[in-house]
Amino acid sequence: xxxxxxxxxxxxxxxxxxxxxxxxxxxxxxxxxxxxxxxxxxxxxxxxxxxxxxxxxxxxxxxxxxxxxxxxxxxxxxxxxxxxxxxxxxxxxxxxxxxxxxxxxxxxxxxxxxxxxxxxxxxxxxxxxxxxxxxxxxxxxxxxxxxxxxxxxxxxxxxxxxxxxxxxxxxxxxxxxxxxxxxxxxxxxxxxxxxxxxxxxxxxxxxxxxxxxxxxxxxxxxxxxxxxxxxxxxxxxxxxxxxxxxxxxxxxxxxxxxxxxxxxxxxxxxxxxxxxxxxxxxxxxxxxxxxxxxxxxxxxxxxxxxxxxxxxxxxxxxxxxxxxxxx
Numbered sequence: 001x002x003x004x005x006x007x008x009x010x011x012x013x014x015x016x017x018x019x020x021x022x023x024x025x026x027x028x029x030x031x032x033x034x035x036x037x038x039x040x041x042x043x044x045x046x047x048x049x050x051x052x053x054x055x056x057x058x059x060x061x062x063x064x065x066x067x068x069x070x071x072x073x074x075x076x077x078x079x080x081x082x083x084x085x086x087x088x089x090x091x092x093x094x095x096x097x098x099x100x101x102x103x104x105x106x107x108x109x110x111x112x113x114x115x116x117x118x119x120x121x122x123x124x125x126x127x128x129x130x131x132x133x134x135x136x137x138x139x140x141x142x143x144x145x146x147x148x149x150x151x152x153x154x155x156x157x158x159x160x161x162x163x164x165x166x167x168x169x170x171x172x173x174x175x176x177x178x179x180x181x182x183x184x185x186x187x188x189x190x191x192x193x194x195x196x197x198x199x200x201x202x203x204x205x206x207x208x209x210x211x212x213x214x215x216x217x218x219x220x221x222x223x224x225x226x227x228x229x230x231x232x233x234x235x236x237x238x239x240x241x242x243x244x245x246x247x248x249x250x251x252x253x254x255x256x257x258x259x260x261x262x263x264x265x266x267x268x269x270x271x272x273x274x275x276x277x278x279x280x281x282x283x284x285x286x287x288x289x290x291x292x293x294x295x296x297x298x299x300x301x302x303x304x305x306x307x308x309x310x311x312x313x314x315x316x317x318x319x320x321x322x323x324x325x326x327x
Contacts, residue, residue: 025049025057028238028245031071031080035177036195037230038064038276040084040107040291042267043259045274048252050245058245064275067175068135075099075235082234084108086139087303088315090233094324095316100236102326105250106299108230109290111195112140112214115202117184120191120211123151128166129190130158132180136173139229140193142314143214145171150221181206197278200285213288222309226302232293239326250327253293260286296325 032038041062048060063080065071068089074080076099084107085093093101119125126148133140148155148169158170172189174180177198183189184206191211194202202208215227232253239246260267264286268278296303303325307315 025059026242027059027061028081028242029061029063029074029079030232031063031065031074031083033068033071033084034064034066034276034278035198036108036111036289036291037084038271038278039197039260039267039289040230040256040293041253042271043252043256043263044249045267045270048249050248052244058242060249062274064271068138069175075101081238082232084230084232086230087228088142088307088310089138090231091307091320091324092316093233094320095318101233102236102239103296103303103320103324104232104234104239104246104327105253105296106228106231106294106303107253107291108228109292110213110215110227110229111199111289111291112143112193112229113196113199113288114144114191114193114211114214115184115199115208116191116211117187117206117208118190123148123153123217125211126169126191127153128164128168130164130170130172130188131191131193132172132174132183132189133193134174134177134180134195137314140195140214141171141173142310143218144193146310147214147217147221177202184208196288197281197285199288200282201279204279225305225309228299228302228306231296231299231303234326246327250293250295257292260289260291295327297327300325 030041032041044060044062050058068085071080071083071085075083090101090103093099133144135141145155153169154167155169155171158172164170177194180189180192180194181202184192184202192202218227234246264281268281271278304319307319312318
């Protein structure tokens, strides 16, 4: 009987030791908006695992939201540990201080275009017209308004009253690209500010064409300021606990541009499988998607110059301190 008890105790102890020695994998979640931000992490959708020196595993989960407020809500609720967001929005979140976020990379450089079904020769053609965009206060909105102001063109929010003067541009910011495309098709919008790959989708579905690239007009009024659009922000607590994982993640993301070119159909299928609604990507569409994964420290001067060119209220009242740039 004693031998049996000893054997049972030995087995129990063995399992207990084995159990204590085995760490459960940690999963870190990233929120991205449908469109270019989703494309910027296409090679992560199949899964990215990191194993540290102590054999602990960190897994990556990517979730696609239809708009930036949905991503911010996920960060606030603790659902997301990191996210790709417009740089001015990232600056606002940093300045607010509640989430403790830092910028680790710049991933989207130029994907914004203005499209129309009508004729376009110059910015003056926008006067008296209605322009739809996605997300009030986001990069498409604030950058385009900045360009108009720099060209001495007035703008205001469209109140749908029908009272419009011929010298003012009227804006209508909506949450979903489908609403923008629908407004173009119905003639409710004369122009639309969109990013690739939605630009290609809108051109096909609404029989629209590109009037001009936002970056082209930006360079005319800010010739010495690079166009940097969005980047990856990570909560400080995650950086402190999983710094090695973040470094490995950035290395993986640096391979994404080439992955998109060589695995286009699979990338679209995988992204659509996690909540995106992307069309097939043509070679021209990919050429208009300037995405990458530059470390924040390398792009610090560009980010500061870009934010400085905007109004302070667009980025939270003041430029982020140096500790905003985590990598």
